[in-house]
Amino acid sequence: MSGAGNPVATGWDSPLRRGLILFGLMFLLVLAVGMVQGQASILLILVQATAYALIALGLNIQWGYGGLFNFAIMGFLMVGGASTVFLSYPVNMAFWQSEGPFMLGKALLAFLAGVALVLAVRQSHRIGITGKLKTTLVVLAWFAAYVLYRSQIDPAAAYIESSAGFVGGLGLHPMLGWAFGGLVSAVIAFYIGKISLGLRTDYLAIATIGISEILRALIKNMDWLTRGTMTVSPLPWPTPIPQQLQGMGSSIPESFVYARLGFLAMAVLVLVLAFIVVQRAYGGPWGRMMRAIRDNHIASSSMGKDVKGRQLELFIFGSILMGIGGAILATFTQIFDPSGYQPINHTFMIWVMVIVGGAGNNWGVVLGAFLIYIVWVISDPLAQMIFLNLSSLTNSIGWGAIPEIDSRALQMRVFVLGVVITIALRYAPRGLLPEVVKREG
């Protein structure tokens, strides 16, 4: 950190040199993994790491810039994935030609009527109903709205699931799907933020985890919209998929390398655009204001800053990046499987990336994202190697081989993640590339 006391930092303390060294080391790590695992699989890792870097940038806006706790990342990734499914999956004619759209329209009307009812009852103080009576009426209105909506959506859902399977998509370009993922995430983030941003940090953490579980339960069980646990595949790519390249005459291994290279280029393009915007925002007056709110919200609110509004802004911006990242991940794997989303892989890992990389420093966060994702991926084969050696050892001394090595080695990733974050918190709480705090004179 280059404080006011020592303006010219040298060696390890110079943020630039430190960053260059660390990025260089990571480049070597990528090369090494690529040598061992082959081109196709390092490209796979890189594409996913790029998407995670985008998501981590989103969390960095929320946590690094604004000090906001968001444990609902998994929820936003699922929302992004489901949105891109809806926009980019081919049109399901069986649904559009059936009674389905009409019944869904009725359900939408019921929903709007319910909302109108609740809003109307909430205004009942204008005709003199106040206090306990009004509260009771509002609760009753909520209940009535819920029953009304359920009475329309349940038969519609059952009908669609039995006749057409699910709603299907709109068959648009996947890139539009990514943007739509960001948009839907933004809308949801607005409401989540409205509800929960007033809470203190640990309450906010628990509330957002709860909300993300609610989102997961909804997406998993709304079979008529997302096909739920039956999964949707294959999702179209914005770039040619390996099978298309094979059709054009390239060999199978080559086709995977070129297809993934193409996808990587798209993902990196999105990441670079987002990075430039986020980095510029950090340096500008907007970023300064956000840091002021983070560091002392009482002082900033007394300076006339709208703390809650600004925090809502941050929450929405961060969630947009998360939604886009989730959409990219779903598009890349070509399958949307709601039961594949776990808080460990999709919420806590992002947190580890941001904290290890350095909250508040975008370069650090991108570094952390790539580093942690590679560590996460390679700890499985490494653990398998260790286990196989141990197993032959125990075999040779007569204890028998270790059973279920495959499934156990997979768990090593979770353990390593836990170790990394506890070590980081204890010995490098500000991350590998700490936020550079500039102070004038």
Added chain:
Amino acid sequence: MDELIFFINRVLISGTVLGSIYALGAIGVTLIFGILRFAHFAHGDMMTLGAFVSFVLAAALASMGIMLPLPMAFVVLPVAMVITAILALGIDKGFYAPLRARGAKPVTLLIASIGVTLMLQGLIRLVFGSGTQNIYVGGETKEIFRFDMSWLGGTRPISITEPQVIMFVVTAALVLALHFFLTRSRLGKAMRAMADNAPLAQVSGINTALVVRVTWVIAGALACVAGTMLSLDVALMPDLAFNIVLPIFAAAIVGGLGHAYGAIVGGFLIAFAETLAVFNWTAVLRPLNAVLPEGMALPANLALVPTEYKLTVAFVILVITLLVRPTGIFKGASS
């Protein structure tokens, strides 16, 4: 009559079972929050850890050929509680104490507890595999008590399993013991004082380091009981308690964080809300069909929410509590 028996079996008994487990877990969460001021996220995995400690002890006992009329895991519970308490102390010493000594913010401790969660989860699965284990190591069967209700005109019995009975008894005993500890003993009073105002407690001569240790011992022991009971009732698997750590937090917050009795009330409240929400009311209201006019028969399923959304009930209650009354039912720490 059958309808009432169905209601008792489906709501009263299973709600009490779930409530006991939530309450035991929530007491630990709330005590840790009261003393150390951070949300201990790894509590669910401490419960799983306790269950696996019981499992190992029970298996060791069973392999020595000891057979008892009670489930083995229940017999070894006191020893397992001690071991889990020691493990909890070790976790605190290794991961949380250094951060506290540095004066880290509660947020950092919360993130550290997530790290501990990941480590425990990974470790448990590395050692025991990710499949389901049978905690009835001695080959005991889950005994089911059936109370015949024919004297009241019922055709079906009220049924309750042996582990459930044990659970009610143990939970009641532990809650009573905790109550007397907190209100009668010097140390318990010191704990409440520190939960109220830590600096004031320290200047009035309370050994705060000791209080912190006692908190971990109680939390660890209760987590072990809750985990073992849960695995006796359902099944022993590595993600046993991770799935219910959020309802437990919901229970602690609804009851008022830092408030031990609130945690008990919150636990039962959340549990009954969940069971009642997915309960199919048609089963109870079926006699009304005889009274209702033609064409107004009750639908086959009259549950408030579909069963898939059972866990979300806890979160909805949590979110509403946080919005309407952030201090919980009893006045806990504010948000």
